[in-house]
Amino acid sequence: MSDKSIVDQVRETQVWKSIFRHGPPNNARNRAAIVAGNVFLHLHPIKLKKSGVQLGYTWCMGGLTFFIFLSLTVTGVLLMFYYRPTAEYAFNDIVALREHVPLGIMREIHRWGAHAMVITVWLHMFRVFMTGSYKPPREFNWGVGVILLVLTLLLSFTGYLLPWDQLAIWAITVGSNMAKATPFLGHGGPGATLAQIGDFILVSDKNDVRFQLLGGRFVGEPALLRFYILHCVFIPLVVGVLIAIHFWRVRKDGGISAPL
Amino acid sequence: MKLEPGMAFDTKVQNKVFAFLSILLLLSTVWVILDDYIRPWKAVQIKALDIKKEVLGEKLKAVKASVKPEEVAALKKAIEAGQKIRDSRQAEVDALKKELGETQAKIYAQKIINGADGSSSSAMTFQWEMKKEHGKDAAAKKLKGKLDALNIKWGKGKDYFKQLTTDEKNVLNAIAAKSKELKLAQKDYKEKAGKLDMTQEAYDSASFFSDPINFLRNAPFIDYLDPTIKIQQVVAENITEDRYFKQTEKVDRCMTCHTFIDKPGYEKKDNPYKTHPNLNLMVGADSPHPMKKTGCTTCHGGEGQRVFDFNAAEHRPENEKQKQEWIAKYHYHEGHKIAQPIRKKSQTEAGCVKCHQGKEFIPQADRLNKGRQLVQTYGCYGCHKIKGWEHLRKPGPSLYKISSKVSKEWTKNWVWFPRHFNPKTKMPHYFNQSNNSKPEFLKKNVAEVNSIVEYLFKNSKSFSPFTRYNGGNADKGKALIQNVGCISCHQVEGIGNDFNKVGSKKGPYLTGLGSKVSGDWLVSWLMRPSHYQEDTVMPSFRLSKREASDMTSYLLTLKNKKFSEMKFSDLDRSVRDELLLEYFSSFDTIAVAKTKLAGLDDHQRTLELGKRSIGKFGCYSCHNIDGFEGRSPIGVDLTNEGSKPVTQLAFGHEHIEHKRDVWFKNHMLNPRRWDRGNNKGFKDLLRMPNFFMSEEDADLLTVFLLGQNSEKVPMAGQKNLNEYEVAEEKGHRVMSKYNCYGCHNIDGMGGDILKATAYADDPNEAPPILAGQGHRVHTDWFYNFLGNVHTIRPWLKVRMPTFNLSNEEKNTIVDGFRARKKLPVFEEKPEKVVWEPGERAAAKKLITEYACDSCHTLGFNKDEPMAPNLHHAKNRLRASWIEKWLKDPQSVMPGTTMPNFFADGEAQEPSILGGSVDRQVTALRKYIQEIGEKEFPEAGWYEATGFKKPE
């Protein structure tokens, strides 16, 4: 046995060194290297103002939101193994997730996580407003944040339909009914009656925005598929891109805000 | 404490926080694992194994008792002996084994050679064919030569291979022969004591705890490998779950906990370990509803997919007691928002309906059938549309000629509260109920009743009885009523309790007739009911005037003095006008309404209110009333009532459970209860009348209503009636309409009258049981009989009446009986009986020997007949039935006095026709056909023979 400890021996192997290009983070050089050299950690600055790490100031609501988003992605992908977005199977599969699929709380984690994410996003916005962090130079990033908030609500809303129970379709019916009141674009909205050429009705229940959203006149199987695609692919992609922008701009706009 | 520069927190503290949080995370992970792993259904399956062990233990005991230990010992000894013999031949076996090894090696080698040759040959053949096809004859010829050579070689090889395998087989047989004795002994043991071993083995392995491997197989994380404790499920065939947009497969996992539901032997165990109580009908693999095909929730309802614990499946207790038991045992609570919980046990039969459509009565669904019977009895279908019940006639009597039957005063008092007159009436009660007994409402009701009766009598057609009542003998009449068959439809006051057993409800309870109708009307009605009401189902008993007068005389003694002394309040004209104004002003102003009212004279006003009131209460739904033809009934459509969302049932302020079945039951018991505590105006009051139902009836009707639901089953999953069953059902409906079931027990159904003591004691005095009637009689005879009823059994006091049947109805009945036996419409009747030599003489001898003439009138004696006249038999009975009947009368009609001359397949008269049952029966049948060949009776036959002419 050499007098070096096993930990040190491991640290000196070629494999270890090929992965971690720095020593233990107990000095300035390595602390910088670990953050700069790791693809996940390099989202962070190497150093930041002390107020930026104080929970009392930041509440960590943004970070928590991102974490929940990641959890939702993971649980969501796992749920997709057992879920078929069709009128025949959607409900049965949800029952299966509860009754006999292993790790029976997967759906619960996903659902409650979705609710939690809405709350954390709101609180994040609240905090950012209260510390005036939208002020120059962060105006644009605030705007991105607002869009992300809207997308979070839409993610949650589109996922609400997928269990395909009474709660789901009627919540979506109530929610999507508002789309039919869109001025000029929904058949129940102001101006819809004006959009008519003779007998040819431009805005009716079979061609307005709600129809476009649902793929039908009411919440049926096409709507289920659409909401599934929106929920699992489209909105997450957009959110992912916007999150990248959001984080990038946090760094570029000077990190977490602090008194000038 | 001073921190390092560049540090915001003390790392040591943070490490502690990290350690703390990680421990919490680990704990919650453990919690997840346990939460996921520990599922109540697993405990049920583990306990099931114990119960299985218990049952197997009993079985083992029984098997042990059946096999003697000394016998087992002897068998075992025989095996040992066999083994010894086998061992003594070890050297020979070794030699054979060596030989076998050599042969097998050769087989192996030859297999490879043959394989190569065979596949080369196939390939070459293909090439040769191709060459030849493409005209390359030269190359083909060359190839053919090679191919032939190869095939010869291959053929030899195959032959050699066959020889080798034969050798191998011989050697194997030789080896086997060496242990012949052992095999025999083993076989013997297996046959005689093998069951013991099997049972013992099953018993030993039947506990979860007996095998440590069980724990490993069911351990967390690795319980996917090959668990012994697992969810069981059945995917029903052709029966689907309605997902409104689509149909989806029905998956039932009930058997995960109901482990032995399809296994006999657990009948005495407690749930969930109990065997299904009716394996022959349900669940059993050979029953019409096998579990793997029908599933469980198809009939029972409930969350079949859900298996977590007792509550997940949404069981429902039968009563409060069971509920409390369940709460103690399973922490029972009802789930939230469940589409169809498990039906209460007493309501399970509601689940039959969705698959068994198009049939009035579903065999074995007793409660449901009783419920449906009640729908007919109470006439629910009169006011409520129910799909599939449209063919029924209006439940109440026609009121077209009411004025000639009863008096105005009587009618008013009757409508006001029918039970005052007839305590068993089916007519429901509209007035003086819980929601309209306030004085101001009563006043208005009185005005309405006055007007209704006024309207009815004004619009009544005139009718005069075709004969007059000149008095009769009440005692004779009473006896006639008892005997002639009235009691199969009516209960009659003063006719003893005996007849109440029959419990007839088809016709009204006959009471107080003397205070209701006139003698003239009654005589006329009894003699010819259709004279008064053309479409009545009341049949004619072909009564003579004398008989009818006697019966009338008895019925008129039944008087309701109290009722006839009642005086109905006079019409209060101001109340009437007030009500009319209310009607008139519903769409017009008061002024217009007043003008309208002023335009009517006093009588017109009464009639107007009468008409409107009849419309309001829906009297026309049950009775034919002039002026209301074609009006649709007033009640709610009940076709899908059982699926009505609970929120759409008005519970009012009643403090009862908000559940569908509870609402139904309470609605039956008192339909007006929902108005309690409501401040409603007169015209908004609930109108459904009170039937004074018993709790039992209300329960049964609840089952019926729950069955009327919108659950859909695909055609392939439903019971589809075939042509026979359709014809049978049609026939049944006609027979039900005319209450044939009142007198006749038809293939096990009906025969209420048989319950009366007189008939129960002597079935021979009762109306005949119609078992296999479709097989018994010729269809044309049957048809003619129904149109022209005549006496077949002259000794009977009870009479087959003449019904008011249309030709179509007669045909339907006949066809229904035919379809029950799945027979062709016609069975050929021989024009001329062809005798074999000596057969006729033998037949005549048999008639004498078996003393047929002692009962049947054949032209041999002059006694009062005790059995049907055999001269009619040829045209009436099918030949094949006669033979069947002769061979075993009891099996055709239990309780018949016809003796069996051929019991146990042996003729009682062995000397005739060689004692052959078949030949004797055939001869008798031929004789019966022959004597019926003549036009019977020939003119002058009675006179010539001196026989009594039947009426």
Next chain:
Amino acid sequence: MEALKEFVNILSGPQYSFTLTLIMFYLLMKYYRIIGTKKFAWGFVILMTPVYLWFMSDDVFRTIIATPDNIPISILLFSVFFFTWLTVHKAAINDERIEAGECPIEGLPENREKVWSWPNLVYNELFVIIAGTIFLIVWAIIFKAPLEEPANPTWAPNPAKAPWYFLGLQEMLVYFDPWMAGVVLPVFIIIGLVAIPYIDTNPKGNGYYTFSERKMAISCFMFGWLVLWIFLIIIGTFLRGPNWTFYGPFEYWDFHKVVAEANINLSEIIWIKMLGTTMPSNLIVREIFGIFVILAYFGISGAMITKKWGQDILEKTGKIRYYFFLFLVLFMATLPIKMYLRWLFTLKYIVALPEWELNL
């Protein structure tokens, strides 16, 4: 006790509870320094805990609160209480310091010091992740996700509610037509939110909690966030039952509860009630008063506000910013104004043009 419950039920009615919320909001803004003290917070907790327990002892209230899908709203409620207090607390301290001529806490040199991300920030993030995981796992184990009957388009559950985060909007539907509550208002909320940084030119208060330096911005935002968003969600979730009828927290959700719904339009009030004539057939003439009221609201009251309070801001921020801001504030105020008009005068629509699906 029953009488008290009855009183709470009445008090929870939208008109009273909204007014109460308004008053509480005013008190929060006015006395934030007192509210922001720890003493007050503890006092509040000590005072409210028995009240909460009392509420929870009621079966009806508990059923509603414990419905799994309503758990997030409870969590939201508690976190909003806590975090609002936290901001107020921090702002109060900072404001005191600023008045004393000191810098805010966040501006202290020791807080401006640069620290290493590793381990300070990364470690904290790990803690949050672990704590979040634990929280989600425990939540998921204790409360099952709801699942009702399979989707059935032939009958709707009563009440049919949107997801809880949209219940504020659904509650607005009581007072506005869908095109307003469901489309225009949300769109303006989003536009307004995005526009905040461009309207608010106040350079102060960037990077620290303060109230006194950003009174206008914070009160406007908090009003919209707490009073018009959170409060309406709570009403919509807990206090709206079948048929979207109001039920007090202790009131059983009786399907047959009937409430008077006799709302009338402004045009009907004026033409029929006040002028005693029939309604003109020309739509514009018929609704002329309503249209005038709307224009007047945005025009005249806008001008008056500008004259009285707005000159200062107008000068500081410029015309476009100012008028856009004014419009947003006035627009936001339409909601409470409409609510009060409904409660006080049973007013249905100010402008009622169902012919054009255009009701205001």
Next chain:
Amino acid sequence: MSESKKSLNRREFFSFLAVGWITFTAATAGLLGLVFRFLYPNVNFEPEMEFIAGIPGDYDNGVDERWKNGFGVWIIKREGKLVALSNICTHLGCIPNWLPGELKFKCPCHGSGFYPSGINFEGPAPRPLERFKITTLPDGRLKIDKTKKYRYEKGQWNNPDSYIEV
């Protein structure tokens, strides 16, 4: 710094961190293990592995194909034995065809051929077809259990569960 003090410091430094990391790793491993388990469904909807195949009298000598499509089993009666033969080719898992004219099973994928006994004789198949467990129930019906397989080359065809004598 003395040796002892250093090691003490290290132990102190290590203790909470080590506890933290070990428990954290354990918890993460537990959660990942659950995810691993998550991918094994507890129930499935494929044809059952056990089925009842009527009574022995239902079968004539030769190859019976009635259970081939539903359950992937040939019932073969020859030489007084009834066996349940798998219809999975031992080469690459295709489904061979029964050619009644040639009295052999022929796999369409790579041409393996099998005798009616299940023994391979041509083509690339390395070993005979497999037999499934076949037993008689107390009521005389046959039960076939596809979870238990018997392979010729391992000598398992002598196992009394691999055939029924008729």
